[in-house]
Amino acid sequence: MMNRNKLFFYYQHKDELIEKLNPLFDLAKQNGFEIVQDHKDANIIISVGGDGMFLQSVRKTGFREDCLYTGVTTSENESGLYCDFNLDHFDEMVHSMMHEALEVRRFPVIEANINNESSFYCLNELSMRSTLIKTIEIDVFIDDIQFESFRGDGLIVATPTGSTGYNKSTKGAVVDPKLPCFQVSELASINSNRYRTLGSSFILSGERTLNLQLVQDGNDYPILGIDNEALPIRNIRSVKINLSDKVIKTIKLKDNSYWERVKRTFL
Structure with missing residues (x-):
């Protein structure tokens, strides 16, 4: 079993938040945990600040598969589909990590290859949108078959966890994260005589390849x-998307399934 005693905290370094975190750091140390300053030395990475911060923590630490990630919200009113804990109850978090039967949840990741040159991972979604006050035209290929010619504001390709x-x-x-797939x-x-799309979202098996070919028409x-970041790539000609073999492992509290989180957040 993975040794779970080295913690790295990912958070915004603001005085008010650091003041709230210091008691958590002290409590963790008192219970045998080591707080490390380099995420490469950690076997648990803890983001503080909701789902957006969780996404950043995964991206900035390199989508590590050899550690566990967990998220902590900073207030009672802040919900999070990636976050099991709340900073106001940090004593419960430490107790749970030490004594309760924690489960490991595995979230799918998609890989996007830009212009057959650079690859990036996504835990939530990839979106392609126009920067001009005009529509964008994209030829959509599934595997090697041209599926449709899209014209509009853009497209979103979401993982199951990004579907919410x-x-x-x-x-x-909204897709169950246990399904190895992604959604467009x-x-x-x-939709006109020239441009015709399906007009609804569609879900692709993890065995499929999605290829988005940007039509070079000045846009x-x-x-x-x-x-939750914009890539600084200017001239994008194509984006090839696959479901990656990589998964992100997160700590799951008992009786706190993905669908319980969805219900708590939206219903």
């Missing part, structure tokens, strides 16, 4: 969002 965010706001489906959703598509500098 940007994807859901566009009427995409449209942003304000135009050649789209915004490419990877989770």
Whole structure:
């Protein structure tokens, strides 16, 4: 079993938050945990600050598969689909990590290859949108077959855990993270005699390859969002997307399943 005594905390270094974290650091040390300053030395990475901070912690620490991630919200009113703990009850978190039967949850990750040159991982979603006040045109290929010609504001490709965010706001489906798949959703598509799209989200098996070919019509500098960051790549011609073999392992409290979190957040 993985040794779980070296903790790395990922958070915004603000005086008010550090003041709240210091008692947690002391309590963790009193119970045999070591607080490390380099995430490479940790076997548990703890993000503090909600789902956005959790996504950043995974990205900034390199999508590590040899450690566990967990998320901590900073207030009672802040919900999080990636966060099991709350900072106001940090004593419960330490007790749970020491004494309760923690389960490991595995979240799928998609890999995006840009222009057949650079690859990036996404835990939540990838989005491609126009930077100009005009529509963007994308030829959509599934495996080697051209599926549709899209014209509109953009496309979202979401992992199962990312399906509750940007994807859901566009009427995409919420997907069980135990399914190895990814979902494609449209942003304000135009349907006419020239451009015809499915008009709804669709879900692809993890064995599929999605290839987005940007039509070079002057709108050649789209915004490419990877989770909650924009990539500084200017001329994007193609984006090839696959479900990665990589998974992110997170700590799951007993009786706190993904669907319990979805219910708590939205219902």
